[in-house]
Amino acid sequence: IMAEVVFQNTFPWEQSEITFEACSSVFQKEFIKALDAIKDEEFQFPKSRHPYKHQLISWKTLLNKNDNKSIAVTTGTGSGKTECFMLPVLHDIYKNCNNQQGVNAIFLYPLNALIASQRKRMHAWCSALGGINYGLLTGDTPNKANKKDRDKVLPQLISRDQIRETPPQVLFTNPTMLEYMLVRNADVPILEKSKGKLRWILLDEAHTLTGSKAAEMALLIRRVADAFQVDINDLRFAITSATVGNDNTEKLKMRLI
Numbered sequence: 402i403m404a405e406v407v408f409q410n411t412f413p414w415e416q417s418e419i420t421f422e423a424c425s426s427v428f429q430k431e432f433i434k435a436l437d438a439i440k441d442e443e444f445q446f447p448k449s450r451h452p453y454k455h456q457l458i459s460w461k462t463l464l465n466k467n468d469n470k471s472i473a474v475t476t477g478t479g480s481g482k483t484e485c486f487m488l489p490v491l492h493d494i495y496k497n498c499n500n501q502q503g504v505n506a507i508f509l510y511p512l513n514a515l516i517a518s519q520r521k522r523m524h525a526w527c528s529a530l531g532g533i534n535y536g537l538l539t540g541d542t543p544n545k546a547n548k549k550d551r552d553k554v555l556p557q558l559i560s561r562d563q564i565r566e567t568p569p570q571v572l573f574t575n576p577t578m579l580e581y582m583l584v585r586n587a588d589v590p591i592l593e594k595s596k597g598k599l600r601w602i603l604l605d606e607a608h609t610l611t612g613s614k615a616a617e618m619a620l621l622i623r624r625v626a627d628a629f630q631v632d633i634n635d636l637r638f639a640i641t642s643a644t645v646g647n648d649n650t651e652k653l654k655m656r657l658i
Contacts, residue, residue: 414480417457422448427460428492435529436488444525446484459485463637464492471638473607483519486639490601491526491533494570499532503594505570506601507625509579511609513539516573520557523571527556535571536564538578565590576621583628592628599629600637607640 422433436446452460455476462470463486474485490506498505510516516537527533536542536558546560558569568591574582582588602622604610610618626633 414476415454416451417454419451419457420448421446421450421452424452424457424460427457427464428488429496432492432495432530435531436526439525439529441525444522446488452484453481456481456485459639460489463489463639469635469637472640474639474641482641483522486603486641487519487523487526490571490603490639491530493600494533495530498570498598498600501570501598502567503570503596503598504568504572504591504629505598506572506603507579507599508571508573508603508605510573510575510605512606513541513575515605516575519573523573524557527571533571534558534567534569535573536569538564538572538574538582540578561587568594576618579621579625583624596630599625599631600635602636602638604638604640605642607642610640 421437424433433448437448439445453476455474459472459474462468462472472486474482476482494505508516508519510519516539520537523535527535534556538561542561542564543559544561546563551559551563556569558564558567564572565588582591602625604618623633626636
């Protein structure tokens with residue numbers, strides 16, 4: 402009736418030799434201090450932590466001033482894939498777009514449940530940094546919210562009216578809602594107030610993007626760049642997955658291109 406129990410070792414990922422505090426050549430000191438000062442240990446990024454090597458490589462690659470590179474993070478579950486791209490995105494916005502309106506980063510998730518799982522972390526980090534708002538644009542997002550509810554949950558924008566009136570720097574959504582946003586008259590203000598401001602597109606669960614889905618996503622990204630009036634070559638991308646690809650890194654790179 403029941404199969405035998407199978408135990409599988411989890412091989413630890415290598416930590417870098419330096420601490421998060423020593424990453425001042427990548428992040429501003431104020432940025433590091435803000436994330437270290439978060440009281441909730443679940444969301445705190447302590448300055449004494451030794452980030453994984455793949456995290457440090459990702460940070461340096463995405464925030465290199467001389468290059469405009471994108472990354473594909475294919476490490477396993479629990480290895481801090483989210484931090485690989487979320488910290489550089491927030492640092493870039495904190496440094497260049499603080500207290501501004503307009504969408505700078507679009508986080509694309511195939512499932513709303515995955516968006517919800519990242520909301521608490523984003524809320525804690527945006528609250529600690531200050532000057533960065535975020536919003537979730539899904540089928541569950543209400544059209545309106547009263548002022549009391551809106552003020553209570555800042556820096557999150559909780560209604561479609563809010564997102565249209567003052568587009569947040571960070572927008573979480575899914576491919577279907579993004580399609581609607583590009584064609585729906587009510588969402589035109591988001592595009593108008595974000596012209597030329599889009600800097601990042603992040604795609605989670607990249608292994609789901611195969612065949613026709615991959616082709617549709619490629620076309621959608623081109624339409625997004627056109628709608629936001631940005632050169633697609635100026636956008637930085639990050640894709641993540643615990644299962645995409647194999648040991649042939651070069652073959653994976655060619656597929657992504």
